[in-house]
Ligand SMILES: NC(=O)C1=CN([C@@H]2O[C@H](COP(=O)(O)OP(=O)(O)OC[C@H]3O[C@@H](n4cnc5c(N)ncnc54)[C@H](OP(=O)(O)O)[C@@H]3O)[C@@H](O)[C@H]2O)C=CC1
């Protein structure tokens with residue numbers, strides 16, 4: 001990677017920039033960043049990571065073989081209309097924008113080009129994102145490899161078909177929130193059983209980290225690992241009975257399904273909106 005241009009300088013852009021700089025994938029000065037108006041953000045990113053900031057599209061996009069699109073879905077139309085004149089055949093557009101289909105991006109730009117869509121999650125901030133990538137038909141193998149290299153600086157990467165990205169969004173895109181929700185419940189439960197919050201926090205965090213490590217390192221399935229904790233007639237069995245009575249597994253399944261459906265609904269809505277601006281061939 002000789003030069004990368006980031007359009008959008010928010011939290012997702014910063015997580016990726018941090019990964020690239022920390023792992024020395026590219027010289028920081030060759031990471032070009034733009035945003036809409038936030039000067040403080042420019043100063044912070046330049047000072048913290050040594051990246052080059054500019055609001056001028058020519059220096060941002062000329063010679064950039066990789067352009068990372070990291071704006072909110074509501075800003076995608078304005079952004080694509082402003083950059084479409086700079087899109088070149090050898091350029092790869094890497095979009096982290098949730099719900100915006102590659103066909104919409106090509107439609108607004110009125111040209112066919114290489115696009116990889118990514119669905120990372122916020123754990124990219126600490127280098128632990130579970131990211132899924134989907135490439136459109138124009139993307140070369142070497143360009144997909146570039147996208148993989150980029151996202152491997154902030155975690156793990158899976159390759160999926162574009163039509164699976166809604167499921168990825170429902171599972172791992174939103175996933176950190178489900179885990180935080182569970183931790184909130186455990187913290188509340190600690191209060192009710194008389195543990196002070198500092199002690200409870202430490203116990204919960206280490207339990208979570210330990211279980212995640214077991215899942216990663218042990219060849220055993222989650223069900224087997226669960227059974228190993230559960231002594232017959234013991235405490236775990238008593239606790240799990242309550243979870244079953246409250247249909248907690250079913251609730252999680254419904255949660256992921258509903259998040260996936262919402263991702264589809266939002267994607268359809270954005271596609272419909274953007275279709276108005278697609279230039280007819
Ligand atoms: N949060 C999550 O869990 C996940 C989010 N995503 C996706 O990542 C994307 C980025 O999210 P996030 O980083 O949180 O967003 P932020 O709101 O933090 O950042 C958005 C950035 O876009 C800039 N921007 C807006 N309009 C333009 C424009 N016309 N030209 C240039 N820059 C512009 C903003 O600039 P300024 O501040 O100056 O207005 C800002 O720097 C979203 O599309 C989201 O769907 C993907 C996976 C997970």
Ligand SMILES: O=C(O)[C@@H]1CCC=N1
Nearest residue numbers: 098121169173174175
């Ligand atoms: O909640 C959302 O819509 C976004 C997409 C994935 C995570 N956050």
